[in-house]
Amino acid sequence: MTPETTRAAAVAGQFYARDPEELRNTVKAHIEEAHVSPAPRQVDALIVPHAGYIYSSPTAGHAFARVNGKEVDRVVLVGCSHRFHIDKASVWTRGAFATPLGEFPADAAFSAELARKTGSADAEPHVLEHALEVQLPFMRAALGVVPIVPVLLGGPITRWHEEFGEMLAHMLGPNDLVIASTDLSHYLSQDEATAIDRRTIAAILAGDVAAFGECIRDRRCSACGAAAVAVAMAYATARKADHWELLDYRTSAHASGDCSRVVGYAAISMERAT
Numbered sequence: 427m428t429p430e431t432t433r434a435a436a437v438a439g440q441f442y443a444r445d446p447e448e449l450r451n452t453v454k455a456h457i458e459e460a461h462v463s464p465a466p467r468q469v470d471a472l473i474v475p476h477a478g479y480i481y482s483s484p485t486a487g488h489a490f491a492r493v494n495g496k497e498v499d500r501v502v503l504v505g506c507s508h509r510f511h512i513d514k515a516s517v518w519t520r521g522a523f524a525t526p527l528g529e530f531p532a533d534a535a536f537s538a539e540l541a542r543k544t545g546s547a548d549a550e551p552h553v554l555e556h557a558l559e560v561q562l563p564f565m566r567a568a569l570g571v572v573p574i575v576p577v578l579l580g581g582p583i584t585r586w587h588e589e590f591g592e593m594l595a596h597m598l599g600p601n602d603l604v605i606a607s608t609d610l611s612h613y614l615s616q617d618e619a620t621a622i623d624r625r626t627i628a629a630i631l632a633g634d635v636a637a638f639g640e641c642i643r644d645r646r647c648s649a650c651g652a653a654a655v656a657v658a659m660a661y662a663t664a665r666k667a668d669h670w671e672l673l674d675y676r677t678s679a680h681a682s683g684d685c686s687r688v689v690g691y692a693a694i695s696m697e698r699a700t
Contacts, residue, residue, distance in 0.1 A: 432522045432529060437556045442479040442563060446526045452479060453567040456487030457494055462673055465492050467697040470667045471604040471658040473630065474564075475691035476505065476557045476651070481678045482609070482691045486561075488674035489693035490568040498603045500533055501565060502575040502594060504654040505557030505607035512580030515590070516551045517541040523559065523574065527566040533573035536597070540575060543593065551578050557607040557651065565605075579653040583639035587653050591635075591660025598661075606658035608651025610690030616679050622648050623675065623690035630694060631670050635659045648690075662696035669697040 443449040474489040475482035507516070519537040522529040540546070552558070558576050565572065579587070594604065610623045626647035629638045635656050641647035649655055662670070673695055677688040 432524050433518070433552060435524050435526065435559060436554045437559055438526055441556055441560050444526055449526050449563050450567065452483065453487070453563045456483045457491045457564070457567055459484070460488040460491040460674070462488050462491035464494050464496060465695060465697050467669060468700045469493050469496065469603060469695055469697050470665045471606065471662045471696040473606045473608060473655055473658060473692060473694040474561060475609050476560045476607045477609055477678070477689060477691065481681050481689065485674045485676055485691040485693045486564055489695065490564040492673060492695045493603065494568045496569065497601060498569050498572050499599055499601040500536065500573050500575065501569070502577060502598065502602065502604045503558040503561055503607065504577045504579065504604060504657050505555070506651045506653050507551040507555055507578045507580055508557065509554060510551035510580070512547050512551060512578060514579070514586060515544040515546050516549055516578045517544060517546040518549050518552045518576040523562060523576065525562045525566065527563055528571060530562055530565070530571060530574045533575050537575050540577070540597070544590065552576060561605055561607060579657070581653065583642060583653050583656045587656040588635045588660040591657040592664045594657070594661045595664035604658050604661050606651060606654040608649045608655050610692055611648040612650065612689050613687045616677060616685035616688050619677050619688045619690050622646070623692065627672055627675060627692055627694070630655060630659065631672065633659060633663055633670060658696065665698060667696040667698040671695050671697070
């Protein structure tokens with residue numbers, strides 16, 4: 427499949443509200459209620475959850491509050507496919523992603539070059555995937571409409587993902603942003619989830635991609651978008667981001683009240699002096 431037209435919003439009305447006014451009010455409220463100031467430094471990368479808004483949007487609000495009102499030239503959205511096997515990467519190269527709050531155009535020239543360099547697979551994995559789409563309403567509220575580079579990954583973390591992040595650091599401009607989309611542990615008790623999620627967050631903040639990958643492989647850490655996180659870590663390291671901060675952590679129990687089977691969510695910012 428070659429993306430030539432607008433990709434329809436696949437999870438509007440499921441993961442988030444379809445009504446534009448309701449959606450706009452929701453994302454604006456979560457950004458404001460985070461009580462997180464825009465970063466005084468350059469934000470190179472964010473780690474943001476991608477669950478249904480009822481569960482994860484307060485945490486997402488913390489991440490986007492950190493870039494609220496900033497001038498960003500381009501956003502590379504990186505996630506992992508929940509439905510398709512991808513050997514390395516699938517880059518959406520043309521057209522736009524639709525949302526109830528408007529369309530986000532793909533940066534066609536940059537995306538095409540990235541697809542060439544990564545040997546990008548068919549773009550079909552993007553059509554129904556939610557991991558990248560759910561970031562767009564928050565982006566609209568915090569950044570306005572900016573060109574996007576949608577990238578889905580597959581497979582366990584390898585040296586390739588680290589090299590991919592390093593390559594992005596050479597390709598992207600000074601005002602570009604990488605957003606890695608991931609949730610943390612899935613369907614553990616609240617106590618079990620908190621323990622493994624804290625270990626995962628510590629591994630990310632340590633900034634060692636190889637050690638993070640080992641922690642994921644050993645199942646001491648857990649993140650469904652671990653490969654995307656590894657790319658963001660490698661990218662931020664190559665950009666010399668020296669301030670990595672946990673902005674928010676919580677589980678689905680915060681919204682549901684059910685502590686028996688929870689999903690973990692974290693918002694992390696990777697920043698550097700401008």
